[in-house]
Every structure is written in C-alpha cells, then in structure tokens.
Amino acid sequence: MSSYKVPQNLLYTETHEWVEAINGEIRVGITDYAQSKLGDVVYVELPPTGKKFNKGEKVCEIESVKTVAEIYAPVTGVITEVNEKLSDAPELVNEDPYGEGWIFKMSVEDPSQLNTLLPPEKYVELQEEE
Amino acid sequence: MRRSPLDPLHRELSATFTSFSGYVLPLYYSSIVKEHLTVRDRVGIFDVSHMGRIRVSGESATDFLNYVTANDVEKLYDGKMQYSLILNESGGIKDDITVYRLSSNDYILVVNAANREKILDWLLLKKDPWGDISIIDVTDDSSMFAIQGPYSKMVYEEYFSASFNLKRFHFWNGTDPETGQAQIIVSRSGYTGEDGFEMIMFTKDKMLMMRSFKTLLSIINSYEGLPCGLGARDSLRLEAGYCLYGNDIDEDTNPYEASLGWVVKMYKTDFIGKKALENVGEPKRIRTGLVMEDRSIPRRGNTLHVDGDAVGIVTSGGYSPILLKGIGMVYVDTKYSSEETEVYVSVRGRVKKGVIKGFPLYDPERYGFTRKSL
Numbered sequence: 001m002s003s004y005k006v007p008q009n010l011l012y013t014e015t016h017e018w019v020e021a022i023n024g025e026i027r028v029g030i031t032d033y034a035q036s037k038l039g040d041v042v043y044v045e046l047p048p049t050g051k052k053f054n055k056g057e058k059v060c061e062i063e064s065v066k067t068v069a070e071i072y073a074p075v076t077g078v079i080t081e082v083n084e085k086l087s088d089a090p091e092l093v094n095e096d097p098y099g100e101g102w103i104f105k106m107s108v109e110d111p112s113q114l115n116t117l118l119p120p121e122k123y124v125e126l127q128e129e130e
Numbered sequence: 131m132r133r134s135p136l137d138p139l140h141r142e143l144s145a146t147f148t149s150f151s152g153y154v155l156p157l158y159y160s161s162i163v164k165e166h167l168t169v170r171d172r173v174g175i176f177d178v179s180h181m182g183r184i185r186v187s188g189e190s191a192t193d194f195l196n197y198v199t200a201n202d203v204e205k206l207y208d209g210k211m212q213y214s215l216i217l218n219e220s221g222g223i224k225d226d227i228t229v230y231r232l233s234s235n236d237y238i239l240v241v242n243a244a245n246r247e248k249i250l251d252w253l254l255l256k257k258d259p260w261g262d263i264s265i266i267d268v269t270d271d272s273s274m275f276a277i278q279g280p281y282s283k284m285v286y287e288e289y290f291s292a293s294f295n296l297k298r299f300h301f302w303n304g305t306d307p308e309t310g311q312a313q314i315i316v317s318r319s320g321y322t323g324e325d326g327f328e329m330i331m332f333t334k335d336k337m338l339m340m341r342s343f344k345t346l347l348s349i350i351n352s353y354e355g356l357p358c359g360l361g362a363r364d365s366l367r368l369e370a371g372y373c374l375y376g377n378d379i380d381e382d383t384n385p386y387e388a389s390l391g392w393v394v395k396m397y398k399t400d401f402i403g404k405k406a407l408e409n410v411g412e413p414k415r416i417r418t419g420l421v422m423e424d425r426s427i428p429r430r431g432n433t434l435h436v437d438g439d440a441v442g443i444v445t446s447g448g449y450s451p452i453l454l455k456g457i458g459m460v461y462v463d464t465k466y467s468s469e470e471t472e473v474y475v476s477v478r479g480r481v482k483k484g485v486i487k488g489f490p491l492y493d494p495e496r497y498g499f500t501r502k503s504l
Binding site: 039040042043063065066068094 | 146157158161162163164361365425426427448449478
C-alpha cells in the first residue's frame with residue numbers, strides 16, 4: 001500500500017522523525033510520509049546548537065503552506081549541529097527528506113533510549129494505521 | 131461528503147484530497163506552491179464544480195434579484211455578469227455571489243458551496259411577492275471549471291477555435307465544442323487575480339464533463355500548465371485579495387467593513403439590508419492585506435497589535451509564493467489601516483512583525499490580469 005520511502009538503515013519515532021545513529025550522535029529529520037502530509041515546507045526554525053532537550057520535548061517547528069509541525073527530540077541530548085541550508089532552502093525537506101533535508105544532529109545521553117525507537121517495519125505499520 | 135462529478139479523474143491524476151464545505155476535493159496534484167506559480171506564470175485548470183449554481187427565471191426575475199442582491203441587476207445585459215452580495219435584513223453578508231444574465235427573465239447565480247442550501251431556501255422564502263418565479267438548484271446537473279493564468283488566452287483559442295475577445299465579466303452561452311452536446315456558459319472571470327475563463331457545463335453525463343476537462347487539460351499541459359487544487363486556489367485568491375465566505379465575511383460582517391461597499395448600490399429603491407445599512411455609519415474596522423516582514427505565516431485568528439494594543443485580527447492567512455513571505459487578510463482598526471502601518475502579529479504566542487498593504491499583494495504591473503506583458 002504505502003508508497004512512502006522508509007529506508008532500512010534508519011530508526012523512527014511515532015511523531016514521524018527519522019533517526020540515524022552515527023558515531024555516538026544522531027542525525028534527525030522528518031520522514032517522507034511526514035513531508036508529504038505537510039506539503040510545501042516554507043520555513044524551518046532551527047534549534048540553537050548547544051541546547052539540551054529531553055526525549056519527547058519540542059525542539060523546533062517546521063512550517064508548511066498548510067500547517068505547522070513540531071519536531072520532537074527522539075532521545076535526550078544536546079544539539080551539536082543544525083542544517084543551516086534549510087534557512088534559505090526549506091524545500092530540501094520535501095525534496096530530499098532523508099538526505100539534504102536533515103534538520104539537526106544531537107548527542108545521545110543514554111544510548112539505551114535508542115532502543116525505544118521504531119525499526120523500519122514498525123514505522124511502516126504505523127503509517128498504514130494512520 | 132459530496133464528491134465532484136470529476137472525482138474519478140482527480141483520482142487518476144493522483145490528487146491529494148481535502149474536505150471543504152461538505153465536499154471531498156483535490157487539495158493539490160503536485161504541490162500547492164508549484165501550482166500557484168504555474169497559474170501566475172503559465173496556466174492552470176481548477177475543477178470548481180462544488181460551487182452552487184442556481185437558476186432564477188420568470189417575468190419579474192430582474193426585479194426580484196434587484197431586491198435580494200445588493201448590486202444593481204439593471205446594469206446587466208444579456209451576456210454580462212456581476213459580482214454581488216446577498217445581505218440579511220441587518221445588512222450582514224449571507225453570501226458573495228456572481229449573477230449571470232442570460233436574458234431579462236433568466237439568470238444564473240453562482241453561490242458558495244457552503245451556502246448553497248441556505249441561499250436556495252432564502253430565495254424561495256423571499257420570492258412570493260414577485261409572482262411567478264422559478265428557482266432551481268442546477269448544481270448537480272452541471273460542472274464548472276476555471277482556467278486561469280496568462281496563457282488562458284491560448285487555451286481558450288485552441289479549445290474554442292475562436293479568438294479570446296470576451297471582455298472581463300462577460301460571457302457567452304452555446305454548445306461545448308469538444309462533446310458537441312452539452313450546453314455551456316463561458317465567462318472571462320475567476321478567483322485568482324489572473325486573466326482566464328470559467329466554464330459551466332450543463333449535462334448529467336459525467337463522461338462528457340470528464341472528456342471536456344481532459345481535453346482542456348491536455349491543451350494546458352502543452353503550455354506547461356497544470357491541474358490545480360484548492361490549496362493554490364486559496365493562496366491565489368489571498369494574494370489577489372478576494373474573500374473566502376465563512377473566513378473573511380459572514381452574516382455578522384457588513385459590506386463596508388469588508389471593503390465591499392462598492393458592490394452595494396444604495397441608490398436602488400429597495401433591497402434586503404438597505405435600511406440597516408443606512409444606519410451603520412463609518413466602519414470602525416476594515417478588511418485589508420498584511421505582509422509579514424519576519425519569517426512567519428500568519429494564521430486565521432492571530433491578533434494584530436500596535437504599541438501593545440489589540441488592533442485587529444487575521445481572518446485568512448497563508449504563504450505567498452510570489453513574495454516568498456507570509457501574508458494575510460485582516461480586519462484592522464481604521465486608525466491603523468493605512469498602507470505601510472507596522473503591526474505586530476501574535477503567531478502561536480510569538481510576536482512577529484508585519485505591514486499593512488492594500489490588495490493585490492503582488493505587483494499588478496507584473497502579475498494578474500492587469501500585468502503589462504506576459
């Protein structure tokens with residue numbers, strides 16, 4: 001059924017963020033399904049680097065022509081880098097959600113929290129339920 | 131939920147759907163922004179079959195319509211249409227409509243989908259003193275398409291094999307050239323600010339409707355145009371400054387505060403709402419435009435502030451793909467309604483800076499039916 005891309009090498013949240021674990025950090029963006037539901041993204045509000053967020057806390061907002069979506073921290077950690085390109089080219093979130101459209105990187109305070117994230121097959125199921 | 135008679139075609143075109151005024155309709159086919167820009171730069175086609183279509187005929191149809199609408203129906207002639215308002219007894223807006231004169235005793239009213247039953251009931255309620263008047267809802271026996279954008283002219287000329295010499299707000303009625311069967315009304319009008327035409331097709335046969343839409347679409351595609359959904363229809367009308375009933379105007383809005391005073395012809399002997407409007411006085415608030423300076427999209431219900439005082443409210447908000455900024459339609463205290471007034475908009479608890487602007491919000495020399503060149 002689902003025609004949305006769900007890469008096998010990533011983890012997912014119930015709030016439609018994707019998470020890539022790399023060298024003790026994670027890189028976060030929104031899924032293909034999420035960008036499609038949002039429609040044309042026009043503003044991405046990037047979080048300040050160095051700021052700590054608890055798992056599930058709102059990190060930033062993405063605004064599309066139609067609506068506003070909040071992005072939540074998939075785990076507890078500190079923002080280490082943000083994708084500055086999105087300030088001038090927010091459409092990257094639509095065009096390449098898993099690549100050029102990544103939003104921020106953060107440290108992982110407690111690696112066991114990664115186990116609470118959804119594997120690809122569970123995320124596909126979640127999409128189909130919605 | 132109602133569906134357009136062209137619904138199977140929208141599915142074939144993989145539209146993303148939304149619900150609007152009791153209908154399930156295409157929100158977009160490709161992307162709202164892309165469709166919006168295509169209409170401003172090229173041409174797009176919209177299925178607007180959900181709009182209500184009511185036929186009013188009878189000996190005293192002109193007098194009756196002159197009484198139930200605020201504009202001057204006597205100014206119309208065969209093949210001429212006008213924008214008008216149906217007011218309640220308190221001068222509030224029941225609907226904003228277009229009135230097409232087929233002949234002095236035969237008219238079509240195009241009303242908002244959400245108001246279709248309400249207006250039909252209202253007309254039936256008011257018709258008795260006017261003798262033999264027939265009021266028929268013909269919405270379900272017809273469809274309506276809008277072809278909008280600077281290349282509409284080429285599309286028209288190809289589809290009808292005739293030059294596009296209709297004047298704005300004029301129409302003709304005849305036979306659809308594609309099917310050779312359905313009766314059509316073709317007007318030079320629209321809801322995007324661009325040049326273009328709207329076509330009402332009278333038939334119960336959905337296959338005929340789809341055939342004509344498809345042929346128009348293939349011509350549009352040859353001009354790098356696109357099928358467009360309600361998303362682009364909304365952002366286009368917002369840039370142009372056209373009201374969306376239920377958002378920007380309703381039964382509690384009077385035409386003067388809605389900046390629609392030009393529609394109301396107080397010199398007419400009598401019409402519903404006239405007495406109330408004689409006593410409304412100068413408006414305290416007025417409908418106008420807002421362009422954000424900060425990177426933010428104002429949304430319906432956001433409040434406007436000057437020096438800490440609440441001075442207005444956003445009734446429609448969105449994003450302008452032409453200005454690359456958040457824009458809005460607002461009601462603002464007349465003291466703060468002049469162009470370039472700086473206002474602060476409360477958007478989800480944050481204060482964002484914007485300026486008051488008159489409509490259209492785009493440069494009318496570069497875009498819209500007033501543009502200087504293609």
